[in-house]
Amino acid sequence: MSLDLDTARDCLDSAIPCTIATVSGDGIPNVTYVSHAEYVDAEHLALSFQFFNKTRENVLARRAALLYATDSESGASYRLELEYLRTESEGPLFERMKARLAGIASHTGMAGVFRLRGADVYRVRGIEAVAGISAAPRPPQRKPLAALRAASCAIAACGGGFDALLDAALDALQRHFDIHHAALLMLDRAQGRLYLVGSRGYARSGIGSEIELGDGVIGVAAAQNTPIRIAYATSDYRYVHVATQADGADAQRRTEIPFPGLAHVESQLAVPIVCGGEVRGVLYVECPQQRRFGYDDEDALITLSTQLGLALDQAQAAQDEAGDVELATETAECPAGSDGTPLQVRRYREDDSIFLDDDYLIKGVAGAILWKLLDVWLAEGRNEFSNRELRLDPSLRLPDIADNLEARLVLLSRRLAERSDCLRIEKTARGRFRLHVGRPVRLAEIGKPVAA
Amino acid sequence: MGEAAVTLSAAQAAFIEGPRSIYATSCDARFRPSLARLLGCIVADDRRQLILLAHPLQADRLLHDVEQSGVLAVVFNAPETHQTLQLKGTGRRLAAPPADAEALVQRHLDAFVAALGPRGFTPELVHAVIRGSPEPAVAIGFRPQTLFEQTPGPQAGQRIAGNAP
Numbered sequence: 139m140s141l142d143l144d145t146a147r148d149c150l151d152s153a154i155p156c157t158i159a160t161v162s163g164d165g166i167p168n169v170t171y172v173s174h175a176e177y178v179d180a181e182h183l184a185l186s187f188q189f190f191n192k193t194r195e196n197v198l199a200r201r202a203a204l205l206y207a208t209d210s211e212s213g214a215s216y217r218l219e220l221e222y223l224r225t226e227s228e229g230p231l232f233e234r235m236k237a238r239l240a241g242i243a244s245h246t247g248m249a250g251v252f253r254l255r256g257a258d259v260y261r262v263r264g265i266e267a268v269a270g271i272s273a274a275p276r277p278p279q280r281k282p283l284a285a286l287r288a289a290s291c292a293i294a295a296c297g298g299g300f301d302a303l304l305d306a307a308l309d310a311l312q313r314h315f316d317i318h319h320a321a322l323l324m325l326d327r328a329q330g331r332l333y334l335v336g337s338r339g340y341a342r343s344g345i346g347s348e349i350e351l352g353d354g355v356i357g358v359a360a361a362q363n364t365p366i367r368i369a370y371a372t373s374d375y376r377y378v379h380v381a382t383q384a385d386g387a388d389a390q391r392r393t394e395i396p397f398p399g400l401a402h403v404e405s406q407l408a409v410p411i412v413c414g415g416e417v418r419g420v421l422y423v424e425c426p427q428q429r430r431f432g433y434d435d436e437d438a439l440i441t442l443s444t445q446l447g448l449a450l451d452q453a454q455a456a457q458d459e460a461g462d463v464e465l466a467t468e469t470a471e472c473p474a475g476s477d478g479t480p481l482q483v484r485r486y487r488e489d490d491s492i493f494l495d496d497d498y499l500i501k502g503v504a505g506a507i508l509w510k511l512l513d514v515w516l517a518e519g520r521n522e523f524s525n526r527e528l529r530l531d532p533s534l535r536l537p538d539i540a541d542n543l544e545a546r547l548v549l550l551s552r553r554l555a556e557r558s559d560c561l562r563i564e565k566t567a568r569g570r571f572r573l574h575v576g577r578p579v580r581l582a583e584i585g586k587p588v589a590a
Numbered sequence: 591m592g593e594a595a596v597t598l599s600a601a602q603a604a605f606i607e608g609p610r611s612i613y614a615t616s617c618d619a620r621f622r623p624s625l626a627r628l629l630g631c632i633v634a635d636d637r638r639q640l641i642l643l644a645h646p647l648q649a650d651r652l653l654h655d656v657e658q659s660g661v662l663a664v665v666f667n668a669p670e671t672h673q674t675l676q677l678k679g680t681g682r683r684l685a686a687p688p689a690d691a692e693a694l695v696q697r698h699l700d701a702f703v704a705a706l707g708p709r710g711f712t713p714e715l716v717h718a719v720i721r722g723s724p725e726p727a728v729a730i731g732f733r734p735q736t737l738f739e740q741t742p743g744p745q746a747g748q749r750i751a752g753n754a755p
Contacts, residue, residue, distance in 0.1 A: 153710075153711075159615035159663075165621055165659075167616055167662070168663055168678075169625065170665060170676065170746070170747075171665070171667060171674065171740070189744055189747070191746055192738075202622065202623070203623070206627065208719055210715070210719075211715075212718065213715050213719040214718075215627070215719070247672070252742070268626075268648050270645045270646070270723045270725065271718060271719075271722045271723070272717075272718050272722055272723050274715050274718045
């Protein structure tokens with residue numbers, strides 16, 4: 139049986155670096171170490187290009203190279219005959235390698251020395267297992283395919299809609315993949331950022347925290363629609379939150395919710411959640427152990443996130459269809475009859491940030507939704523709402539396509555559950571929900587109206 | 591490769607004898623490279639010649655190419671510091687390895703086990719990677735002509751001087 143690159147893929151993730159042999163135009167061989175080799179597909183790999191050196195000169199002259207790769211779990215070694223095709227200096231492959239190289243540089247004391255200039259893409263023309271190697275048995279491994287099967291079944295069996303699907307996916311990571319620190323984020327494309335809707339394994343859930351597109355492993359995974367994986371701690375891709383000094387009005391308006399990541403993280407993996415060709419969110423996992431996530435984990439989580447993306451899309455569509463035929467009709471008691479100290483709800487119009495008394499709750503579309511619900515409740519005494527009326531409300535500025543309304547309702551509902559003892563949102567039927575208000579409410583709007 | 595043999599400095603010779611992670615490359619008549627990990631290395635007293643110890647199966651094509659082309663490049667790396675040196679020159683297979691070759695290979699292996707154990711590499715793995723199956727080592731006589739700094743960084747690839755002959 140002829141070998142393809144899948145056979146030797148673990149060697150590219152090895153703690154033992156590859157070496158590369160080339161020959162110059164005048165016939166002099168050259169051998170050196172490779173900082174990082176990246177699997178592209180069963181017939182292609184990419185090598186990190188950092189310096190203009192003899193290897194680069196030889197590759198450009200003859201386009202041929204021989205790579206020696208060793209699996210650091212078993213010792214199995216392969217020689218890969220390569221043909222240079224091209225260099226990519228931007229895009230998903232480049233970003234994947236840049237992230238991997240940052241981890242390797244940090245681990246080997248080469249931070250500041252290694253800088254990826256390009257991803258040199260090669261066709262693998264042949265693979266030969268090195269004779270005379272007595273490979274040691276690989277230590278017992280997790281079986282990502284079995285874990286994927288169990289997780290996939292759990293998602294398929296989940297009948298509880300958008301909210302329950304998020305929980306099912308995060309629970310499956312813990313139960314079946316032995317992954318104990320994870321987060322799910324959805325993309326707000328209009329704002330160019332991702333917001334966290336669920337997590338596991340942290341002291342604070344971090345629900346509502348935001349990551350800019352392109353920031354760290356999560357932001358790059360979403361921006362480039364590609365998995366980003368790092369095997370060693372690197373400050374280049376860490377989510378560091380340094381409290382900024384603010385004074386006066388700004389200090390009262392701090393709206394940042396810290397990302398809940400581990401203080402010390404070695405391994406990180408972010409995979410995009412894609413549906414209909416569009417990135418909808420990111421599944422992020424991390425671990426304090428080095429080299430925790432391999433290519434097999436990457437495969438499994440990409441497949442899982444693909445299924446999750448479809449399921450979330452279907453859950454969203456189901457809510458929309460139900461909302462089309464059932465309009466809200468029930469009314470609540472008149473708020474004037476409620477007892478207790480009034481809850482002051484402030485809204486800053488410039489970003490729809492909402493504060494409950496002095497505590498920041500949420501901003502953006504989720505903030506605008508809560509404001510609308512309370513406004514209706516105070517004006518009409520109505521506490522039953524439909525997805526459809528939210529979607530049709532121009533003040534919420536929901537995008538026409540892929541508005542992720544369900545994700546924003548989940549975000550709002552979860553933030554209220556964490557931050558308020560008197561406001562609550564409860565699903566009542568498909569496409570419908572109820573706002574519970576436990577105290578009188580006073581609304582205060584601050585700032586100029588936003589231009590349409 | 592018409593250059594004269596270079597004389598290694600004492601520090602270079604000590605570094606090379608390590609033990610180090612060692613790979614050698616040669617090429618055939620069509621300039622296709624061959625590449626193998628080596629089992630060990632001995633620097634001659636005059637520091638102008640090395641004896642490279644290779645596994646006969648792992649280095650099968652390399653040995654063939656050296657026999658045909660006579661050209662050879664060898665890279666020596668210290669995994670713990672990443673210090674790396676590449677030597678280029680001429681080589682030929684020796685009729686027989688030195689009498690103490692197997693003892694040297696074993697010392698080389700033992701040193702690697704001791705060095706890499708704290709970094710999580712088991713003796714079994716080090717044996718598999720460094721030694722492989724137990725065929726006796728074969729020897730290549732190697733005369734380095736040029737030396738290159740190969741430690742990762744922008745200086746990698748720069749030619750460096752040995753001692754004057």
